Amino acid sequence: MASINGVTIAILLFGIGLLGLILRRDLVVKLLSLGLVNGSAILCLVSLNARRNGVPPIVHSLAPAPYVDPLPQALVLSAIVINFAVLALALVFVMFLVERYHTTDSQRIEHEISREEEER
Amino acid sequence: MIALLPLSHFLFAAASLAWKRGIRGLLLFSLLLDAALIGGLFMRFAHGETISLVLGGWGREMGVELADDRYSLVFCLLVLLLAGGAIAYLWQERLRPYFYMLLHLLFGSVFALLFARDLFNIYVIMELLTLTSFLLVAYERRAYQIWASLKYLLLASLGMGMYLFGVAIIYYHTGTLNLGLLASRLVAEQGTPWLLLASSLLVTGIAIKSGIFIFSLWLPAAHASASPAISALLSGLVIKMGVVVLLRLALVFPLSLPLEVLSVVTGLLGIVYAIYTYDLKKMLAFHTLSQIGYLILGIGIGSELEIIGSLEYAVGHGLFKGLLFLAAGAAVQATGQKDIPGLIIKRTQIPLAARVGLLVGTIGIMGIPPFAGFCGKTLLSNGTESPMMQTILLLLSVGTVISFAKLIPLFRFERGPSSPWSRTSAYVILGLPMVLFLPLTRLFLSIDMWKETFTTFHVLESLLVVGVGYLIYRILPKRPLPLPQRIFRLEEGILVILAGFFLVFLLFALG
Numbered sequence: 001m002a003s004i005n006g007v008t009i010a011i012l013l014f015g016i017g018l019l020g021l022i023l024r025r026d027l028v029v030k031l032l033s034l035g036l037v038n039g040s041a042i043l044c045l046v047s048l049n050a051r052r053n054g055v056p057p058i059v060h061s062l063a064p065a066p067y068v069d070p071l072p073q074a075l076v077l078s079a080i081v082i083n084f085a086v087l088a089l090a091l092v093f094v095m096f097l098v099e100r101y102h103t104t105d106s107q108r109i110e111h112e113i114s115r116e117e118e119e120r
Numbered sequence: 121m122i123a124l125l126p127l128s129h130f131l132f133a134a135a136s137l138a139w140k141r142g143i144r145g146l147l148l149f150s151l152l153l154d155a156a157l158i159g160g161l162f163m164r165f166a167h168g169e170t171i172s173l174v175l176g177g178w179g180r181e182m183g184v185e186l187a188d189d190r191y192s193l194v195f196c197l198l199v200l201l202l203a204g205g206a207i208a209y210l211w212q213e214r215l216r217p218y219f220y221m222l223l224h225l226l227f228g229s230v231f232a233l234l235f236a237r238d239l240f241n242i243y244v245i246m247e248l249l250t251l252t253s254f255l256l257v258a259y260e261r262r263a264y265q266i267w268a269s270l271k272y273l274l275l276a277s278l279g280m281g282m283y284l285f286g287v288a289i290i291y292y293h294t295g296t297l298n299l300g301l302l303a304s305r306l307v308a309e310q311g312t313p314w315l316l317l318a319s320s321l322l323v324t325g326i327a328i329k330s331g332i333f334i335f336s337l338w339l340p341a342a343h344a345s346a347s348p349a350i351s352a353l354l355s356g357l358v359i360k361m362g363v364v365v366l367l368r369l370a371l372v373f374p375l376s377l378p379l380e381v382l383s384v385v386t387g388l389l390g391i392v393y394a395i396y397t398y399d400l401k402k403m404l405a406f407h408t409l410s411q412i413g414y415l416i417l418g419i420g421i422g423s424e425l426e427i428i429g430s431l432e433y434a435v436g437h438g439l440f441k442g443l444l445f446l447a448a449g450a451a452v453q454a455t456g457q458k459d460i461p462g463l464i465i466k467r468t469q470i471p472l473a474a475r476v477g478l479l480v481g482t483i484g485i486m487g488i489p490p491f492a493g494f495c496g497k498t499l500l501s502n503g504t505e506s507p508m509m510q511t512i513l514l515l516l517s518v519g520t521v522i523s524f525a526k527l528i529p530l531f532r533f534e535r536g537p538s539s540p541w542s543r544t545s546a547y548v549i550l551g552l553p554m555v556l557f558l559p560l561t562r563l564f565l566s567i568d569m570w571k572e573t574f575t576t577f578h579v580l581e582s583l584l585v586v587g588v589g590y591l592i593y594r595i596l597p598k599r600p601l602p603l604p605q606r607i608f609r610l611e612e613g614i615l616v617i618l619a620g621f622f623l624v625f626l627l628f629a630l631g
Binding site: 022027034037038044045048049072075078083085086089090093106107116117 | 285289
């Protein structure tokens with residue numbers, strides 16, 4: 001079971017997200033898959049630098065302890081916030097499109113838009 | 121001083137929402153402040169002093185380092201000029217306060233990126249740039265703009281996810297994300313499998329944002345559908361930021377072979393698409409892809425002269441592509457025609473200033489001496505010895521001339537309606553430095569390099585290229601070529617990006 005760790009799960013999630021982005025035509029599912037892709041990158045960053053039996057990097061005494069590296073967690077925090085912003089903005093734009101075309105199907109939206117462009 | 125440049129803009133962004141009446145004055149004031157700060161940086165640089173600042177007092181290993189060098193200062197000048205041009209163009213238009221906030225955010229993050237020396241900091245700023253340009257493209261809320269910018273957001277965000285994977289691997293193996301420290305730590309690691317994977321992930325992520333053909337298939341739709349001033353800023357500035365990051369990466373990772381191959385691919389494919397595109401703004405967008413080829417080629421070869429050459433060409437391209445987009449936008453607006461044949465029929469309705477702007481931009485991009493394009497192209501072809509690279513550069517130049525020859529009938533001298541003073545001044549702000557480019561180049565080159573570069577041979581060569589290009593344009597059949605258009609859709613775009621990633625990985629393994 002040693003092969004199941006954060007990194008392999010991250011790679012698996014990345015693959016699932018990528019497949020969702022390519023194969024599913026629903027825009028909301030696409031956004032969820034994008035969230036999966038970005039989330040897997042975050043998982044990878046955290047779990048690569050994880051430390052088994054580590055202690056939080058708060059110094060109580062001068063004795064050396066297996067402190068965890070706090071930097072990846074700090075980095076990941078801003079990445080999570082950014083992904084949230086991306087998801088929120090993208091959803092607003094999907095909402096605009098749905099209001100206009102009454103569908104979340106990306107291929108139909110693409111088709112409608114290219115037809116409108118020819119008419120202009 | 122160096123931290124004040126981006127920070128002041130973020131502050132102004134908040135202020136411009138609060139103080140709606142003085143919003144344009146605020147924008148102008150912030151640009152003047154920038155000019156003063158950049159002037160100060162230049163003075164210190166001229167004394168041989170470069171600034172390096174680590175925020176938060178953490179040391180270079182963990183902290184965020186900001187530093188300036190020749191590259192970032194040159195790009196600062198480009199930012200100032202393009203921002204001035206775009207603001208002058210928009211001066212008389214009524215826009216929501218939210219638009220000005222986005223402009224401030226855009227300039228602030230561009231400045232921050234120019235000084236960034238840290239892989240994760242670059243990631244954050246790149247995402248900020250994506251979000252602001254995503255909102256700017258869709259500012260007018262038309263359906264096709266929203267769709268184009270949504271595609272952009274999805275692809276760019278996927279790219280940044282891949283970039284973050286690369287960052288994770290690098291941090292795990294080296295324990296730092298500072299580019300300066302990485303350069304020394306990676307020397308012993310050349311050719312290890314994890315480095316191959318990490319660097320190809322990083323390059324793929326950035327390439328999606330920097331307008332390389334197989335990665336940036338969102339670009340033609342997004343840049344062609346945005347409003348003129350936004351297209352000018354995106355094409356002239358935001359795309360260049362990806363190139364700046366590639367330049368920084370090239371100083372640390374062995375990028376030479378991948379970048380050379382990618383430059384050839386993007387240059388030639390961009391030109392083929394541009395030749396057979398008759399929608400004016402779309403053609404300009406395809407040319408952004410093709411001209412990135414020059415910049416990447418210079419960075420890929422990587423000698424001193426080549427990097428100066430691609431820097432020069434980046435600034436020149438920013439100026440003339442900005443000018444072309446502004447003038448093209450005005451022309452399309454005045455006539456209601458998007459296609460070049462339609463524009464030619466209605467050319468008397470195009471304002472005279474816009475037509476002159478298009479002419480100057482075309483002269484610049486064709487590389488007619490002594491204007492901006494000529495300087496960059498000559499430096500690039502002088503910097504390399506290999507005949508193959510020089511042939512490629514010649515091919516790119518001829519292709520550029522062929523696709524811009526379509527515009528020549530627009531330039532017949534006829535009176536047209538006059539345009540508002542603000543737009544005319546925008547054309548002057550971008551056009552004048554382009555015309556005066558040669559003397560400005562002198563500041564960056566030693567006298568020997570100067571004499572070697574600008575010889576009669578090169579002048580004749582570039583004139584010959586223009587002649588040959590025009591001839592080929594006349595002979596070429598005018599039938600539209602059925603080029604694949606499916607690749608510009610969302611799903612196929614992702615597949616092409618994946619293929620591009622494997623290509624980059626392969627090239628890393630070979631190089």
